[in-house]
Amino acid sequence: MESAAGNHSVDDISKAIIEQLQEDGRRSYAAIGKAVGLSEAAVRQRVQKLTDSGVMQIVAVTDPLQLGFARQAMLGIKVHEDVLAVASRITAIDQVDYCVVTAGSFDLLAEVVCENDQDLLLLVNRFRSIPGVSSTETFMYLSLRKQAYNWGTR
Amino acid sequence: MESAAGNHSVDDISKAIIEQLQEDGRRSYAAIGKAVGLSEAAVRQRVQKLTDSGVMQIVAVTDPLQLGFARQAMLGIKVHEDVLAVASRITAIDQVDYCVVTAGSFDLLAEVVCENDQDLLLLVNRFRSIPGVSSTETFMYLSLRKQAYNWGTR
DNA sequence: AGTGAAACGACCGTAGA
DNA sequence: TCTACGGTCGTTTCACT
Numbered sequence: 001m002e003s004a005a006g007n008h009s010v011d012d013i014s015k016a017i018i019e020q021l022q023e024d025g026r027r028s029y030a031a032i033g034k035a036v037g038l039s040e041a042a043v044r045q046r047v048q049k050l051t052d053s054g055v056m057q058i059v060a061v062t063d064p065l066q067l068g069f070a071r072q073a074m075l076g077i078k079v080h081e082d083v084l085a086v087a088s089r090i091t092a093i094d095q096v097d098y099c100v101v102t103a104g105s106f107d108l109l110a111e112v113v114c115e116n117d118q119d120l121l122l123l124v125n126r127f128r129s130i131p132g133v134s135s136t137e138t139f140m141y142l143s144l145r146k147q148a149y150n151w152g153t154r
Numbered sequence: 155m156e157s158a159a160g161n162h163s164v165d166d167i168s169k170a171i172i173e174q175l176q177e178d179g180r181r182s183y184a185a186i187g188k189a190v191g192l193s194e195a196a197v198r199q200r201v202q203k204l205t206d207s208g209v210m211q212i213v214a215v216t217d218p219l220q221l222g223f224a225r226q227a228m229l230g231i232k233v234h235e236d237v238l239a240v241a242s243r244i245t246a247i248d249q250v251d252y253c254v255v256t257a258g259s260f261d262l263l264a265e266v267v268c269e270n271d272q273d274l275l276l277l278v279n280r281f282r283s284i285p286g287v288s289s290t291e292t293f294m295y296l297s298l299r300k301q302a303y304n305w306g307t308r
Numbered sequence: 309a310g311t312g313a314a315a316c317g318a319c320c321g322t323a324g325a
Numbered sequence: 326t327c328t329a330c331g332g333t334c335g336t337t338t339c340a341c342t
Contacts, residue, residue, distance in 0.1 A: 001299055010221060021214035025179040028319095028335055039311055040336075046309095055220045058212065059303050060175035066209045067164060067306040074228075074256065074263055076293075084297075091300040099300040102228065104293035109228055113305050139230075139258035143238075145155050146245040146253040149213050151267050152221040182318060193328055198319075200326095 010055060013038065014046055018056055019153040021047070025058040061149075069113045071120045072141040076106035081132030083107050089130050095123055106137070164209060167192065168200055172210055173307040175201070179212040215303075223267045225274045226295040230260035235286030237261050243284050249277055260291070 016036040020027055029043040036043070050056040064072055079086045083101050090110050091099050098111035110127075114120045120140075127136050170190040174181055183197040190197070204210040218226055233240045237255050244264050245253050252265035264281075268274045274294075281290050 001297075001301070015221075018214055018216060022216075023213075025212035025214055030335060041312085041338095042310055044336075053220070054217055056214050056216050058179035058214050059177075060172055060179055060210050060212050061215070061303055062172060062176075062210050062306055063208055064306065066207070067169075069306055072254075074254075084299075087297075087299045094305065096300060097302045097305050099298075100228075100295050101297040101299060102293035103296055105291065106293060109293060137259065139256035139260055139263060141254050142257055143155075143241075143255040144253075145238075145241045145255060146250060147155070148251045149215055151248065151251050152216055152218065152223055184318065194319080195321095195329080196327055 014050060015153045017043060017046055021058060022150040022153065064113050069115055071114045071116055073112055073120060074139040075110045075112060075127060076137040077108040077110060078134040079107040079132050080134045086130065086132040168204060169307045171197060171200055175212060176304040176307065218267050223269055225268045225270055227266055227274060228293040229264045229266060229281060230291040231262040231264060232288040233261040233286050234288045240284065240286040
């Protein structure tokens, strides 16, 4: 987490390559090469660099619902202690899949994934017992409307 | 968005396959087969099914900061109209990469990506002018601490 | 940083248990 | 749903620009 900012060695060709891989992470380098006007080897080198430097990673993303995780929620958290210390206690929890320090009426936002309401209840209680946490507010997910991975390449 | 829920045809072997692809979305079917004890063709068929049914997708995920998008924020939104109608206006905005209907003191949460503070300001104003939106609250991202894609396979 | 060529390995369709 | 196998295509390495 927390990558080096402002690495500006990502040119338009690399962006085009990223765009291809956002559509299909397994598209062949040869096919990408045809699309962006580069040889297969050149594409492979660029992809290597992009992944090594952390600009991009190619991963499987899953649908919680279809894997039996029927409850998701965002927790808004207020803190009365070092935010990063609290954050590290939160990120250590398996069921937390996303956590960010924010400026605003919450100090932290954490997205959690669980199987049912009971698990969610237990989890929220667990959050409230974390040292440094003043309060939590729960936003239960009713319907995911958008999850895009393809910005930044337009 | 909004997949069919509770599809329980994802057995342990498929979960093991998913786990492999969460580590590296381009790992070869042969290598995965070795790891999970299946032939290359069987792995291929299962991956095909998993992606066709939307349980899983293999995509490139990028780091906003390294692509020159220095400002991210979560917007908490209250609505005085059909939530889904408002949601569809919001998801139509390019800079929105994530949007979910919630139960709680916000009706919607939307994550936005932009290049700088000025763009963010414009974007927030744009949100406030969307028909049906009563209010918005902005949580500016200061530091991303966790972004996991590998739950549900443990 | 890029190309091109040859050896290798992965992928895909089909057939069969 | 799995394995087995052969043809095709993608990937890797290397020498070169």
